[in-house]
Structures are given as C-alpha cells and as structure tokens.
Amino acid sequence: MLLACLLSVIAFGGADPFSGSWRLNAAKSRLPANAPEDCLLKIEIQGNDIRIDEVSSDAKGNPSKLTVLGGLDDTSYGVVGSEYLDAISLRRMGTRRILAEIRKHGAVIGWVDADASGNTLKLNITETDANGKEVKSIAMLQRE
Numbered sequence: 001m002l003l004a005c006l007l008s009v010i011a012f013g014g015a016d017p018f019s020g021s022w023r024l025n026a027a028k029s030r031l032p033a034n035a036p037e038d039c040l041l042k043i044e045i046q047g048n049d050i051r052i053d054e055v056s057s058d059a060k061g062n063p064s065k066l067t068v069l070g071g072l073d074d075t076s077y078g079v080v081g082s083e084y085l086d087a088i089s090l091r092r093m094g095t096r097r098i099l100a101e102i103r104k105h106g107a108v109i110g111w112v113d114a115d116a117s118g119n120t121l122k123l124n125i126t127e128t129d130a131n132g133k134e135v136k137s138i139a140m141l142q143r144e
Contacts, residue, residue, distance in 0.1 A: 016045045017096050017116035022141035024056075030138045036064070041141065048072050050090060076103065085109065102127075119143040 024039040036056035044051040052068040070077030072092040079085050087103040096117060102110040110127040121141040129135050 018043050018045060018098065018114070018121070021144040022121050023144050025140045025142050028140040032135065032137055034058075035137070035139075039139075039141075040144075045072070072098065 020043065022041045022043070024036070026037060029035075037059050039054065039056040042053045048071045050068070050070055050072055052066075054066050055063065056065075057063045064081070066079055066081035068077060068079050068088055070088070070090060072090050074089050074091040076087045076089045079088055085102045085104050087106075089101045089103075091099045093099055096115055098114045100112040100114065101108055102112065108128070110125065112126075113124040115122045115124075119142055121143070123139040123141070125137045125139060127135050127137075
C-alpha cells in the first residue's frame with residue numbers, strides 16, 4: 001500500500017491529470033491487511049521532472065513520510081524516508097498512465113500501474129512477498 005500512496009502523488013500545477021493532492025479511499029480499495037489506513041499523496045510534475053511526497057499512517061496511528069525527486073524517464077531515483085523501498089523508476093506511458101518499478105537493495109520488489117481519470121487515481125499494485133510470490137492489490141485515491 002505504501003507503494004500505492006507513493007505513486008498517488010505525482011503532480012502539481014498545469015493541466016497534468018496527476019497534478020495535486022490525492023487521498024486514499026480505503027473503502028473502494030482492495031489492499032493487504034498491513035496497508036496504511038490513511039494516505040495523502042502530493043504530486044508535482046513540471047515537464048519530465050516529478051516530486052512525490054507521501055504522508056501515511058498505519059492501523060496503530062504510526063505515521064510515515066517519504067519523498068521522491070526524479071524524472072519520468074525510466075531512470076532509478078532514490079526514495080527518502082521509507083524502510084520498505086529505496087529506489088523507484090517512473091515511466092510515462094501516456095497522458096493518464098504512469099508505470100513505476102520499485103526496488104529495495106537493487107532488487108525489484110514491485111510495480112505500480114497508475115491511471116488518472118478525473119478526480120480518481122487508480123493504482124494497480126504488484127508486490128513480491130518474502131517468499132517470492134506476487135501479491136496484487138488496488139488502491140483508489142480521490143483528488144482533494
């Protein structure tokens with residue numbers, strides 16, 4: 001779920017469909033039990049540059065925050081503030097679609113296929129668990 005939140009925050013300003021602030025709608029999402037209960041993503045996109053800021057909290061109210069500064073050029077960029085991932089590469093697939101590959105210690109641990117449509121951001125998430133099995137989930141976010 002952390003990955004979902006991370007990718008929900010891809011843009012500010014302009015007419016970019018990812019621009020702005022997005023809040024998790026847990027009722028419309030299909031997430032694993034350990035997913036954050038609350039998540040706010042702020043995304044800024046200017047040209048090919050992107051900034052993602054995510055603030056979330058788990059079921060016990062423990063907060064977390066992460067930041068990504070990078071580009072939509074399929075290059076690996078560092079993630080600050082996360083114990084679950086340390087790098088991400090983002091690739092724009094069209095006006096309303098961004099693909100992300102998530103890494104930890106150089107190994108790919110997940111993928112996010114983000115689709116922005118109006119006031120809804122849908123994140124199709126595939127993560128690899130500790131046993132190497134793929135786990136799929138969907139995070140639905142609403143524009144604030």
